[in-house]
Amino acid sequence: MGLLDGKKGMVFGVANDRSIAWHIAKNLIDHGATCGFAHLPGEKMERRARKAIEGGGVVDPFLIPCDASKDEDLDATFAAAKDHFDAIDFVIHSIAFADREYLKLGNFHQTPRDVFTQAMDISAYTLVAMAKRAAEFMPNGGSIIGMTYFGSEKAIPGYNVMGVAKAALEACTRYLSMELGEKGIRVNTLSAGPIKTLSSMAVDGLDEIFEWVxxxxPLRRNVEADEVGKSAVYLVSDLASGVTGENIYIDCGYNVVGL
Ligand SMILES: NC(=O)c1ccc[n+]([C@@H]2O[C@H](COP(=O)([O-])OP(=O)(O)OC[C@H]3O[C@@H](n4cnc5c(N)ncnc54)[C@H](O)[C@@H]3O)[C@@H](O)[C@H]2O)c1
Structure with a gap:
């Protein structure tokens, strides 16, 4: 018997087989869950997402395009998920975006208003937008997970506006947990250490961060995306039934070190 037998939910953010979203989905599926997937619209995006998902052994996946910065896309995605699954138990929010031009060392103070607003919208607000829609068909409660990074708490060179957006995402998590708790819906973030993916490679100075970590x-290594997936299994499962509003570090302990 799997820890997640019978649980169903939506995973946002599989761009390819390196995506943290994919490693989370794979672990959830290995423990008995059924995942539906949303990818950025576009033929190339669909092809890459499908390759990762089907290549990972998921037969005939529920896969739908969704630009999370558009309310109409979110409405359509959650309506289709409701039709397909009837009810869901989890949502994995593993998406973020900031103009890479402003993820360069030393230029946070140059961030234009539209770049700031877009980063906050896609990387933080969308968690609220998804939670609102998901809560309507989580009759048995559920687990909503967002992905964050230590650059929300400390100034990490190059992380820039994304660090500000992650701070907002973590605050949204706490407020959502407070309001959705009475429906039995838990909302948490996983704070992963640096992992090589399409998104992280946009951050200037990433190689130096890997070496430093x-x-x-404490574990003298960088974390693997699969380890983030394992922690997601815990948060989706009933083992975490008393955990909400939390941020759990999956970073080989880096956040506790003071030098
Ligand atoms: N890689 C790391 O080092 C690291 C560390 C901590 C946290 N994170 C976070 O993990 C999450 C996943 O990132 P990843 O590293 O797997 O990179 P990734 O590039 O594989 O995933 C990012 C995803 O965001 C999606 N996305 C961007 N804009 C979107 C929009 N408007 N609508 C819908 N989807 C959109 C992309 O299509 C992509 O699938 C992000 O929130 C990221 O900030 C990453």
Whole structure:
């Protein structure tokens, strides 16, 4: 018997087989869950997402295009998910975006208003937008998970406006947990250490961050995306029935070190 037998939900953010969203989905599926997937619209986006999902052994996946910055896309995606699944138990929010031009060392103070607003919208507000829609068909309660990074708490060179958006995402998590708790819906974030993906490669100075973590983290290594997936299994499962509003670090302990 799997820990997640009978649980169904939506996973946002599989761009390819390196995506943290894919590693989360794979672990959820391995423990008995059924996942539907939303990818950014576009033929190339669909092809890459499908390759990862079907290549990972999911037969005939429920896969739908969704630009989460558009309310009409979110409405259509959650309506289709409701038709397909009837009810869901989890939502994985593993998406973020900021103009890479402003993820360069030393230029946070140059961030234009539209770049700031877009990063906040896609990387933080969409968690609220998804929670609102998901809560309507989580009759048995559920688990909503967002992905964050330590750059929300400390100034990490190059992370820039994304760090500000992650701070907002973590605050949204706490407020959502307070309001949705009475429906039995838990909302948490996983704070992953740096992992090589399409998105992270846009952050200037990433290689230096990897080297530093390997030297300083208590486990003396960088984390694997699969380890983030395992923690998602815990948060979706009933093992975490008393956990909400939390941020759990999956970073080989890096966040506890003071030098
Ligand atoms: N890779 C890391 O080092 C790291 C560390 C901590 C947290 N995170 C977070 O993990 C999450 C997943 O990132 P990843 O590293 O797997 O990279 P990724 O590039 O594989 O995934 C990011 C996803 O966001 C999606 N996305 C961007 N804009 C969107 C929009 N408007 N609508 C819908 N989807 C959109 C992309 O299509 C992509 O699938 C992000 O929130 C990221 O900030 C990553």
């Amino acid at each position: 390997e030297k300083k983290a």
